[in-house]
Amino acid sequence: MRSARPTVADIRALKGKRTLTMLFVETPEEAAAAAEAGIDMLSIIDPLWTPEMREASGTCFVQVGLLYGQLVTLEDYQRAAHRAMQIGGDCVYCASSLGTIKALADDGIPVVSHVGLIPSKATWTGGFKAVGKTTASALEVWRHVQALEAVGAFGAELEVVPDRVAAEISKRTSLVMLGMGAGSGADAQYLFAEDVLGFTRGHKPRHAKTYRDFAAEFARLQQERIAAFSEFRTDVDSGAYPAPENVVPIEDAEFEGFLAQI
Numbered sequence: 001m002r003s004a005r006p007t008v009a010d011i012r013a014l015k016g017k018r019t020l021t022m023l024f025v026e027t028p029e030e031a032a033a034a035a036e037a038g039i040d041m042l043s044i045i046d047p048l049w050t051p052e053m054r055e056a057s058g059t060c061f062v063q064v065g066l067l068y069g070q071l072v073t074l075e076d077y078q079r080a081a082h083r084a085m086q087i088g089g090d091c092v093y094c095a096s097s098l099g100t101i102k103a104l105a106d107d108g109i110p111v112v113s114h115v116g117l118i119p120s121k122a123t124w125t126g127g128f129k130a131v132g133k134t135t136a137s138a139l140e141v142w143r144h145v146q147a148l149e150a151v152g153a154f155g156a157e158l159e160v161v162p163d164r165v166a167a168e169i170s171k172r173t174s175l176v177m178l179g180m181g182a183g184s185g186a187d188a189q190y191l192f193a194e195d196v197l198g199f200t201r202g203h204k205p206r207h208a209k210t211y212r213d214f215a216a217e218f219a220r221l222q223q224e225r226i227a228a229f230s231e232f233r234t235d236v237d238s239g240a241y242p243a244p245e246n247v248v249p250i251e252d253a254e255f256e257g258f259l260a261q262i
Helices: 008-013 028-037 051-056 074-087 098-106 119-125 135-150 163-172 214-238 252-260
Strands: 020-024 041-045 061-065 091-093 111-116 155-159 176-180 188-192
Touching (some): 061 074, 074 098, 111 135, 135 163, 155 163, 163 176
Parallel strands (some): 020 188, 041 061
């Protein structure tokens, strides 16, 4: 583990020098494991962002996701962003308008936005599929990056874009480009913990890589739960539970006194 948590300046200074690692995590256990493993950056959505998660994240740089659609007005985003930073966030993720991103950046809040396939806005680019596979589409991604630079964003998630396009964009922008399915030329490699651990819920994207089979372990644990609960029911039915060690004793004299007065 690192001895100190990196700052925005530290993350920016690593651009072009080494590729960062980034994980989307949802539990304190996942955050703590990522910190212990030396993962550079974590993404944690706002409803899950708590002091407990900050502590579990150790020296990881944490991006706090402000949920598009649940927050609506500029004031919604400002309040959520300031709250996230007060808990100990290192930057916020915002997929809202350029005006909202600029307002947050003007407040001194480091903002990461999103280009390429943006799940919350995928209808505009044809659904959940790669973006940037034509000259025109690739240029749209580039122009979006330039617009984010202009309003003061710190970085951008670069999702499901051809690797050569992603590499050229990454080296031509000051933004820290967090690649998810964007090849090796991005500034960071970003995966979801559930994909890494093998318990993906829903569609597993092409860029996901599984390193452990937690789904099988979870299935085994579920069978163990069922078995334990069944044994408990059987013990209750047979009278084996509660046993003497499971109850509170009372002296005979005290119990006789109680009986005499009820």
